[in-house]
Amino acid sequence: MSTAIQRPSDSIKPAVDKSGFKYRLIRDAKINKYVYLMLLPVVVYYVVFYYVPLYGLQIAFKDYSPGLGILHSDWVGLKHFKDFFGSHYFSRILRNTLLISFYDLLFTFPASIVLALLLNELRSAMLKRTVQTITYMPHFISIVVVSGMLVDFLARDGLVNNLLHAWFGVQPITFLQESGWFRFVFISSNIWQNIGWGSIIYLSAMAGIDPSLYEASRVDGASRLRQTFHITLPGIMPTVVILLILQIGNFMSVGADKILLLYNPTTYETADVIGTFVYRKGILESNFSYSAAVGLFNSLINFTLLLSANALSRRTSEHKLW
Amino acid sequence: MSRSRGEHLFDLLNSLLLILLSLITLYPFLFVLIASLSDPKWAIQTRGLIWYPKGFTLEAYRLVFQNPSIITGYLNTLLYVTLGTLLNILMTSFGAYALSRQQVMWKNPVMFLIVFTMFFNGGLIPTYLLIEDLGMADTRWALIIPAAMSAYNLIIMRTSFMSVPSSLEESAKLDGANDFTVLFRVILPLSMPVVAVMILFYGVAHWNSWFSALIYLRTRDLYPLQLILREILITSSTETMTTGVGGSDKMLFGETIKYATIIVATGPILLLYPFLQKYFVKGVMIGAIKG
Incomplete structure (x- = not known):
């Protein structure tokens, strides 16, 4: 890394080894003293709130007791991991986490791309702007309010049941009390809340596509459908791949806080995921070491998935995160 | 350019679908x-879609604003949003400025240190224990200090700062300005759009945040609005909903109070939203360049 500053005046001063690491270090500290002063609180923040917890993760391999503290609690090796893999919760919460993530990837992720493509084809600029304004909005509503509205609308005598009964004669369904409905409710409300917001980034990628490509293809007589598949989609592909890698890197962290608001013991069978399990075991039951182990298991899978997705994309295409 | 009949049909269906x-x-x-403005008797009886309030009344709102939990929650949230966002902007500006300078030796290692946390971190439990150990649990600080900045927003702001021509910085430095002066007098005034985006992103995040409050706060007087909302909307304790209201009103206004509470809690965001839209769209786009 050559970040040493070369100024004309340097050549006048004699006899100092200007390429030396120590020299550059001191010089950098002198010139950038205020820059480092600004950086100090930022670095302190990240060290304290991100790297100290990383160090604290060792309790996953210990029997943490608040009296002894992180450092002095006894090592127990992989006991908590073995307990977790052997417990009857393991297959349930792993299955739920994987399925909810998979459905999210399968439905929510492409929904934004489809919306962006449809918005891109709209002829009326005013309609486009209106649809955008409206569909971006739910992104700014808190999960508590969205969940509260779901609880109300999906109640036995709520809006959804009333409409289903009036239009199709369907008998009332207690959506949030039946495990069979949970994933559907969760994923469809995710789409409702995020489809518009997710489309912004694709629309901006589309705006960056060279217009002459469209003109050339029009001269060649290509239809709009062909243009979509041969110009627009390839044009946004780098963005799609990057976002896909990022999403895969977060595969195991499904929106646990929304699940926490929507689930209840009757729906644990399909709704309980690793994130909510860690919350119950750790925060509610104070099983710190055990839940830290479960959390670490989750983070490790996420990180591995991220690295694999990035490596795979590197090998098969030009697009990569790093 | 003439369009085929198929294209016309597609345009029509597309417009209808998006509408x-x-x-x-x-x-x-x-x-x-609409339901929050309606007479509760009617609101309970009605089945299906409604398009205008029937039996217009503001009674539900009166009850909401009489509820001491909602008032303290609202005030607490305003405090968390204001203090939290101020700290966010300051920290993010410092970080973005330092990491966007061209000749800073430790820039890349620090950037790596920060970006790494986006992909791997200690997770819920070690962070929770840290906050407990720091003595921040059950204090207002627990909602402000641990959320002092976000790596994602730092990247957005840094990208924006990089686009300010370095000649401006150089000429300010020649005039004897130090880095603080450059940041506050040159870079920030030229980056007001991204500052607006940051205020919006951070502000909304604080306004909507509830999980930290759930795990760190025990004293009700410190609860932000979202935790009170959770009680009213999800755990549905009618006691929270109608503290200080007489018997029959409680039952009757139960539903419409819920609706009024939602409006009161999301109103500020929904009202500000259309005016701020162009800024945050810009923010997402800046983030997209170097996300």
Whole structure:
């Protein structure tokens, strides 16, 4: 890394080894003293709130007791991991986490791309702007309010049941009390809340596509459908791949806080995921070491998935995160 | 350029589909707003879609604003949003400025240190124990200090700062300005759009945050609005909903109070939103360049 500053005046001063690491270090500290002063609180923040917890993760391999503290609690090796893999919760919460993530990837992720493509084809600029304004909005509503509205609308005598009964004669369904409905409710409300917001980034990628490509293809007589598949989609592909890698890197962290608001013991069978399990075991039951182990298991899978997705994309295409 | 009949049909269907999507997005809010303004007797009886309030009354809002939990929650949230966002902007500006300078030796290692946390971190439990150990649990600081900045927003701001021509910085430095002066007098005034985006992103995040409050706060007087909302909307304790209201009113206004509470809690965001839209779209786009 050559970040040493070369100024004309340097050549006048004699006899100092200007390429030396120590020299550059001191010089950098002198010139950038205020820059480092600004950086100090930022670095302190990240060290304290991100790297100290990383160090604290060792309790996953210990029997943490608040009296002894992180450092002095006894090592127990992989006991908590073995307990977790052997417990009857393991297959349930792993299955739920994987399925909810998979459905999210399968439905929510492409929904934004489809919306962006449809918005891109709209002829009326005013309609486009209106649809955008409206569909971006739910992104700014808190999960508590969205969940509260779901609880109300999906109640036995709520809006959804009333409409289903009036239009199709369907008998009332207690959506949030039946495990069979949970994933559907969760994923469809995710789409409702995020489809518009997710489309912004694709629309901006589309705006960056060279217009002459469209003109050339029009001269060649290509239809709009062909243009979509041969110009627009390839044009946004780098963005799609990057976002896909990022999403895969977060595969195991499904929106646990929304699940926490929507689930209840009757729906644990399909709704309980690793994130909510860690919350119950750790925060509610104070099983710190055990839940830290479960959390670490989750983070490790996420990180591995991220690295694999990035490596795979590197090998098969030009697009990569790093 | 003439269009085929198929294209016309597609344009029509496309427009209709997107209008339908907008209606599905908007209607839940509209329903809540209309129901909150309606006579509760009517609101309970009604089955299906409503398009205008029947038996217009502001009684539900009166009850909401009489509820001491909601008032303290609101004030607490305003405090967390203001203090939290101020700290966010300061920290993020410092970080973004330092990491966007061209000749800073430790820039890349620090950037790596920060970006790494986006992909791997200690997770819920070690962070929770840290906050407990720091003595921040059950204090207002627990909602402000641990959320002092976000790596994602730092990247957005840094990208924006990089686009300010370095000649401006150099000439300011020649005039004897130090880095603080450059940041506050040159870079920030030229980056007001991204500052607006940051205020919006951070502000909304603080306004909507509830999980930290759930795990760190025990004293009710410190609860932000979202935790009170959770009690009213989800755990549905009618006691929280109608503290200080007489018997029959409680039952009757139960539903419409819920709706009024939603409107009161999301109102500020929904009202500000259309004016701020162009800024945050810009923010997402800046983030997209170097996300």
